[in-house]
Amino acid sequence: MRSQKANNFQLVIGLFLLGSGASKREMEVLAHAGLSISYTSITGHVKGLSKEGMARVREIVKTSMCQIVWDNLNIAFRVAAERLKAKNHFDNGTTGTVIPVFDPETGGHAAHGTLPFVMKPLRERTLPVLDWTAEDTLPSPQSAAELSSSCFWQLKRLALSHIPGVPAELKKQFEECPVVDQIPLHKSEQYPVPAMKLDESTLEGTLEVYITILRSMGLDDEALEAHGLMFDDGDLLTDSLKEKIESARRNSTTPIAGMRASVRRLGLFHGEMAGGRLTVNEHWGKPNSLWAGGLWWEHNKLLKRKPITAGWSGKKATPWKPAHELIHISLPAHIVDGFRIYCGQESLEAWAKTATMDEFDRVARIVSDKLFSTAAVEELRAKEASDRDITLENSILYNRDALFYIEFIHAIKKGDIGRVLNVLSIWMVMMRTPKTMPRYADAMFETLVRLKHFPPKLRQLFLANWLVNLTGRAYGFKPVDLLQEHQNSGRRSSTRQGHKQELGMARDDHRVHIHPARRDANRADCVQDSCIR
DNA sequence: ATGGCAAATTTCCCACAGTT
DNA sequence: AACTGTGGGAAATTTGCCAT
Numbered sequence: 001m002r003s004q005k006a007n008n009f010q011l012v013i014g015l016f017l018l019g020s021g022a023s024k025r026e027m028e029v030l031a032h033a034g035l036s037i038s039y040t041s042i043t044g045h046v047k048g049l050s051k052e053g054m055a056r057v058r059e060i061v062k063t064s065m066c067q068i069v070w071d072n073l074n075i076a077f078r079v080a081a082e083r084l085k086a087k088n089h090f091d092n093g094t095t096g097t098v099i100p101v102f103d104p105e106t107g108g109h110a111a112h113g114t115l116p117f118v119m120k121p122l123r124e125r126t127l128p129v130l131d132w133t134a135e136d137t138l139p140s141p142q143s144a145a146e147l148s149s150s151c152f153w154q155l156k157r158l159a160l161s162h163i164p165g166v167p168a169e170l171k172k173q174f175e176e177c178p179v180v181d182q183i184p185l186h187k188s189e190q191y192p193v194p195a196m197k198l199d200e201s202t203l204e205g206t207l208e209v210y211i212t213i214l215r216s217m218g219l220d221d222e223a224l225e226a227h228g229l230m231f232d233d234g235d236l237l238t239d240s241l242k243e244k245i246e247s248a249r250r251n252s253t254t255p256i257a258g259m260r261a262s263v264r265r266l267g268l269f270h271g272e273m274a275g276g277r278l279t280v281n282e283h284w285g286k287p288n289s290l291w292a293g294g295l296w297w298e299h300n301k302l303l304k305r306k307p308i309t310a311g312w313s314g315k316k317a318t319p320w321k322p323a324h325e326l327i328h329i330s331l332p333a334h335i336v337d338g339f340r341i342y343c344g345q346e347s348l349e350a351w352a353k354t355a356t357m358d359e360f361d362r363v364a365r366i367v368s369d370k371l372f373s374t375a376a377v378e379e380l381r382a383k384e385a386s387d388r389d390i391t392l393e394n395s396i397l398y399n400r401d402a403l404f405y406i407e408f409i410h411a412i413k414k415g416d417i418g419r420v421l422n423v424l425s426i427w428m429v430m431m432r433t434p435k436t437m438p439r440y441a442d443a444m445f446e447t448l449v450r451l452k453h454f455p456p457k458l459r460q461l462f463l464a465n466w467l468v469n470l471t472g473r474a475y476g477f478k479p480v481d482l483l484q485e486h487q488n489s490g491r492r493s494s495t496r497q498g499h500k501q502e503l504g505m506a507r508d509d510h511r512v513h514i515h516p517a518r519r520d521a522n523r524a525d526c527v528q529d530s531c532i533r
Numbered sequence: 534a535t536g537g538c539a540a541a542t543t544t545c546c547c548a549c550a551g552t553t
Numbered sequence: 554a555a556c557t558g559t560g561g562g563a564a565a566t567t568t569g570c571c572a573t
Binding site for chain 3: 040043
Binding site for chain 2: 044
């Protein structure tokens with residue numbers, strides 16, 4: 001009844017089992033029941049798929065332009081009873097992804113050789129030379145105007161979706177955010193490269209990773225030169241390591257070893273995290289301070305969340321995820337309250353039920369001017385010291401800054417890279433603050449200045465491929481470096497004992513890690529056994 | 534009915550952490 | 554102290570399909 005050949009269904013189940021960390025014996029039981037193919041076949045298929053994927057990459061890179069991204073992957077292996085040869089340890093490796101470059105002009109892949117090496121100026125000095133003028137140190141008037149109008153739109157968007165009683169009709173009338181530089185909707189392809197047991201966190205490691213990825217793409221020096229420039233995203237550390245290699249090997253004549261093809265690009269997910277930390281740290285406030293910060297640390301307590309340490313003086317970096325959520329919860333509340341104050345009626349809900357779009361716009365403008373603008377703060381600060389309301393000033397500054405963050409996140413999802421740039425250019429100034437931020441300020445400044453001097457085609461492709469869209473749906477864009485992080489979390493969760501081989505990592509010992517879910521399942525097995533007996 | 538072939542499955546081993 | 558279970562991989566065996 002069961003067929004060894006017509007086993008598509010069983011194959012899918014088998015791949016699912018492997019992906020969700022089922023144990024070998026579980027897979028075998030299901031294989032015997034006819035629900036899955038055997039364990040050996042599953043691993044065989046995975047290898048086959050991986051081979052197929054790499055073969056496809058090698059094909060594509062011959063005709064299309066590709067970009068690469070890689071990220072460090074650490075998996076913790078825990079041992080309950082440590083022995084001489086069995087310790088708790090981390091396995092450090094690096095995973096990477098190849099992505100064909102999207103060309104907005106054609107709507108398809110950018111052709112191989114579109115960006116010849118000559119488009120990237122030769123490195124002539126040890127230190128990077130940036131051709132900048134005073135006007136590069138501030139956002140341009142146009143950029144500032146665009147940012148203001150986007151932020152005003154965000155304010156209205158949040159108000160519409162959070163104020164109780166807003167009629168559905170009014171929500172429908174609300175138009176999309178003004179477009180600055182939208183990446184056309186498209187579906188990005190991605191091809192993972194085999195995991196490397198290499199640590200990318202050193203100069204040597206970065207170079208090794210780079211060379212390994214290019215080799216697995218089937219590129220040698222000649223082929224790379226024919227391919228032309230290649231974007232590679234990374235965090236600040238990776239970026240600075242690549243920059244150092246470019247400097248140290250500036251006289252190298254071989255494209256791969258001299259990193260001639262590399263066009264460094266600061267990963268926007270890392271920019272997002274820096275921006276979130278910037279906002280929360282700056283407005284966190286101090287417990288028992290005379291003046292509360294705009295983002296009261298008490299908000300976190302109010303929400304009954306796990307206490308976090310934030311603020312510039314913290315020993316550890318502010319955890320990004322809770323910070324991100326906190327802004328998304330707290331800012332809409334500030335906005336709703338702003339409308340409550342300025343709607344001119346006793347009940348905000350009653351006002352909202354009858355408000356027209358014009359009326360809504362009118363109040364939004366007042367809220368924005370009074371509670372979300374630098375001008376409002378300056379007006380308050382001009383008062384006599386005794387009349388000043390520092391708490392209100394702090395709240396307004398928080399409102400303004402948090403809106404930048406919301407705008408950044410929204411622009412990324414939308415795929416409007418022009419709006420992303422506008423936030424970057426204001427953050428470039430704002431991040432000139434304590435701790436690790438000045439390095440982000442520098443990186444953003446460098447990126448913006450480099451972009452300005454790129455040849456038009458290089459600039460266009462750089463921007464249009466800074467974000468990817470795996471689903472091809474509206475609001476489905478995400479930063480390239482986030483894609484890589486997501487890949488890693490997938491690998492981490494499907495990692496089991498012995499599975500290090502699949503990550504391409506050396507198998508130095510057996511039996512080191514049990515997936516938490518597995519442990520529970522095993523326990524459940526035991527209970528069942530004793531019941532049968 | 535048979536052989537050839539490839540795919541799928543089964544069997545076996547490793548060797549020690551983990552459990553009772 | 555006795556016993557169990559672990560994933561990968563090689564080798565052996567079985568199964569399924571096709572052509573003759």
